[in-house]
Amino acid sequence: MIVRLAFASLLARALTVAMTILAIALSVTLFLGVEKVRTGAKASFADTISGTDLIVGARSGSVQLLLYSVFRIGNATNNLTWESYQDIAERPEVDWIVPISLGDSHRQFRVMGTTAAFFDRYKYRSGQSLNIQDGAVMEDLFDATIGADVAQTLGYAVGDPIVVAHGLASFAEHKDQPFRVSGILAKTGTPVDRTVIVSLEAIEAIHVDWQSGAQIPGQSTPVDEIRQMDLQPQAVTAALVGVKSRLQIFGLQRAINEYPQEPLLAILPGVALQELWQIVGIAETALIAVSAMVIVTAMIGMMATIFSSLNERRREMAIFRAMGARPRVILSLLVLEAALMAALGALLGLVLLYLGLWVAQPLIDSAFGLWIPIEMPNMRELWVLLGVVCAGVIVSMVPAIRAYRLSLADGMMVKV
Amino acid sequence: MEKRDHILEMNDVFYRWPGRASFALAVSDLRVAPAETVLLLGESGSGKSTLLSLICGTILAQSGSVHVAGADIGALSAGKRDRFRAEHIGLIFQQFNLLPFASVRDNILLPLRFAPDRAGRVPMPEAEATRLCRDLGLPDEIAQTKAGTLSVGQQQRVAAARALIGTPPLIVADEPTSSLDAATQATFLDLLFAQSRVHDTALLMVSHDARLADHFDRVIHMADIAQTTRGAE
Structure with a gap:
């Protein structure tokens, strides 16, 4: 009552x-x-990157490697030579390996050179794959696949030409080799949204006439000639690695960290993400x-x-x-x-x-x-x-x- | 033994309100026999409210004794006094008797909530509430109505029903008719008397209205039994 x-x-x-x-x-x-x-x-x-067992780069800190390879924040202090990359790729534990080459930008967005395997191997939000919202993944040397934010911010559509600038916030543009937007990725909520993705060879191609960060005066190789060239890169920034068996992750990590020819660092993305979250948290x-x-x-x-x-x-x-x-x-x-x-x-x-x-x-x-x-x-x-x-x-x-x-x-x- | 004979007995009671505006009340002798109806006549400011508070045990006399139904109120703890009041005294105020947001039935049954013995005498409380309403001339369907929506006359009857339920030995009424018009006053009093007679309940009514005197067994003038003092000590 x-x-x-x-x-x-x-x-x-x-x-x-x-x-x-x-x-x-x-x-x-x-x-x-x-x-x-x-x-x-x-x-x-934590789901920014999943399905990748190890991220390999030049030796620095694990958070730093994670920041530049996944979040495109900051820069690599050093590169991973192509020889080392090949050595790792040939190891028996390695199931797949995807190279990443960073360093150039388009407007405020980073440009990333990689291989077509990236689109198969990069997973986010518990194993979700990247989807193409419009167009197709790059096929031609001068094709670029752009993230959803890039397309939205800059108002790009499939077929639009884009010019890549050397370095970040730089006025030196690789004007000789304009790219074409071949595809736009669907929104993922990951840094991929803010990335311009081109092929690894394309990164080499735009640097053909460059040396030590500056264009060689007067030299401009025609596009047709570039297409004939061997565009094997000398180095990449980092590599995403998948192993055949999860049991091999730590063994491979150890082997890479102790790689005698070059100081390298392999990190477990999950662990590094946790470390980073403690800072962001x-x-x-x-x-x-x-x-x-x-x-x-x-x-x-x-x-x-x-x-x-x-x-x-x-x-x-x-x-x-x-x-x-x-x-x-x-x-x-x-x-x-x-x-x-x-x-x-x-x-x-x-x-x-x-x-x-x-x-x-x-x-x-x-x-x-x-x-x-x-x-x-x-x-x-x-x-x-x-x-x-x-x-x-x-x-x-x-x-x-x-x-x-x-x-x-x-x-x-x-x-x- | 003598005390048993009276439902209310006050002897040489003295009370002074605490605080600066000192007001003191002294009651030499006041007795009410069981089933007796007594009218206590007094002007406003003659200490009636203080007297009622003393009887109900919400304040305690500094000297003298107050006995209700044979029990010395002053000897009870505060919690026991509250329970005692609920068990033995039905109260009707001048106005604003009811919880306006609660139903008439809940208002009538409220004292039973705090008086287990009284509740024990009412095996079917809801039927009893309905019966009391009917006997007091209230329509049956009123039980579910919100008390706040009733007329003042109806509210006073509901208050009477609440005072009567579980047949407490004493009903204390503080000017219950002063907010009613003359015709309603007479009806209300007739009903109240009829019910208290049926239940053998003593009725002590405080009023300033001498015209009511005819209805009562006995009339006491406040001035004859009590002295008040005001001002500085």
């Missing part, structure tokens, strides 16, 4: 109560939403802190609502007292009320979250390449909801204790 009365009392103040519940619900939605985005981002991040802590603050704000809002309702409800409390309710009942009534509001807020927040996810999931995926799975709430989320109810109870103690004092002083007579 007391619960029913508490409910009826809440209903009687439906508007303010609804606002309070809505505030709690929105804060809960925000908090859980941030959680979802955070875990989704973490999962997407500071932002997630900040996000959680901010959304926790929002919950605290909503709780204080509820406390204020209960406080302001106390005066108009002194009569109600006096009636309870006159009927023989102990002041303790008044206290528990208010706490119960707060718990009800917090619980309703938490539930509504959960509903809003799933509603929001259901609507926004495809939008977020296409806009940011971030896939947020819609699943049953996990234990952590249930704990958050429980925490909200508990916080509501704790916060409501402040006005409840005041009501307790008031009802002790007022007794059955209210002089209002």
